[in-house]
Amino acid sequence: MGRILLLEDEESVNRGISFTLQKEGYEVCSCSCLAEAIRGVDAFSPELLICDVTLPDGSGLDAVRYARENSGAYIICLTALDSEIDQVMGYESGADDYITKPFSLSVLTLKIKAFFARKEGRSRGIVRSGELKIDPQAMKAWRQGEELSLTRNEWKLLNLFVSNPGQILSKGRLLERLFDTDDHFADENTVAVNIRRLREKIGDDGKNPRYIRNIRGLGYLWEEPCTSD
Numbered sequence: 026m027g028r029i030l031l032l033e034d035e036e037s038v039n040r041g042i043s044f045t046l047q048k049e050g051y052e053v054c055s056c057s058c059l060a061e062a063i064r065g066v067d068a069f070s071p072e073l074l075i076c077d078v079t080l081p082d083g084s085g086l087d088a089v090r091y092a093r094e095n096s097g098a099y100i101i102c103l104t105a106l107d108s109e110i111d112q113v114m115g116y117e118s119g120a121d122d123y124i125t126k127p128f129s130l131s132v133l134t135l136k137i138k139a140f141f142a143r144k145e146g147r148s149r150g151i152v153r154s155g156e157l158k159i160d161p162q163a164m165k166a167w168r169q170g171e172e173l174s175l176t177r178n179e180w181k182l183l184n185l186f187v188s189n190p191g192q193i194l195s196k197g198r199l200l201e202r203l204f205d206t207d208d209h210f211a212d213e214n215t216v217a218v219n220i221r222r223l224r225e226k227i228g229d230d231g232k233n234p235r236y237i238r239n240i241r242g243l244g245y246l247w248e249e250p251c252t253s254d
Contacts, residue, residue, distance in 0.1 A: 026050040027141045030071035032062040032088055033103065034080050038126075042075065045130050046137070059083040063091050071098045073140060075133075078104035078115065086118040093119030099140050103128070113242050116195045123193065136192075143188060150254040152187050154247075155235060157227060159187055168227055179223045186237065186247035195244035220245060 029046055033039040034057045043055045054069040056062040059082045065071070066088070074092050078085040085102070092098050102115040105126040115123050124133060152159040158167045164180055166173045175183065185194065199216045220237060223229075229236045238246045 026052070027073065027137075027144075028052045028054070028069060028071045029073045029075065029137070030054045030056065030062065030065045030069055030092075030098070031075045032056045032059075032065075032080070032085060033075070033077045034058060035077075041130065042133070045134060049134060049138075051137070057081075059085070059088055062088040066092050066096050066098070070096065072144070073137060074098045074100045076100060076102055076120075078102055086114060089115070089118040089120050099144075101133075101136065103133075116193075116197070116243060121198065139189075152251050152253050154187055154190070154251040155249040157187075157236075157249075159183065161188075166227075173226050175223070175226060176219075178219050179226065182219055182223050183227070186245075187251050190247045190249070190251040193240050193243050193246050197244075199244070216245075 026049070029051050031039060031042055031046075031053055033042060033055075036057070039055055039057060043053045046053050054065050054071065056065050059080050062074075062076070062085075066074070071092075074088070074096075076085045076088050076092075085104070089100055089102065092100055099122075100120045101122045101124060102120040103124050103126070104115075122136060124136075152161065156169050158170075160166070161184055164184075166175060166180070166183060182199070185199070196216045221231065224231055224234070224237055227236060231239075234248065236247060236249050238248050240246050
């Protein structure tokens with residue numbers, strides 16, 4: 026169903042996560058130290074890495090960097106550290122998502138299921154969020170029943186946000202996933218400009234946002250809950 030490399034040095038937590046994910050049908054390679062994880066990246070070729078940051082033989086961020094350079098794994102940092110600078114360091118090392126302890130196993134499982142659903146390209150129904158209705162298959166969106174005229178990048182931004190509600194998306198990730206740098210020069214300002222234009226079209230106030238919140242130093246987050254038909 027999916028290959029997951031788990032790096033967690035606390036035995037009870039490691040065992041609990043492994044059991045839960047194996048019960049869901051995932052193939053789990055469990056590691057308790059940095060050296061094991063680096064070997065696991067090479068031998069197991071994980072599709073997803075769940076990585077503790079504080080380890081007995083080093084920093085989990087070294088595993089994040091190694092996995093980013095040597096695999097295509099999606100990376101979730103799992104740590105008791107919750108300061109803004111710790112999260113910034115995690116994203117700068119190459120993490121895609123960040124969960125702080127204590128955490129809910131059900132939330133972690135939902136994030137993992139969502140990742141593999143996106144990876145497998147499963148179709149989604151109509152997505153509703155606040156005053157917005159989004160049809161991912163038809164690539165159309167409406168606000169209060171009126172269809173929005175979105176550019177390609179604005180649509181990509183909107184679709185990515187509503188596919189990951191409540192998750193911080195770094196500027197680097199948005200650039201990597203959304204913009205073709207072979208066609209034009211793109212930097213972090215490109216993201217900001219497209220975010221501003223999308224906000225205008227969906228009726229979002231940048232100073233008091235309902236939908237897209239700027240998380241200083243980290244990226245952007247879609248705050249409004251999303252439901253699918």
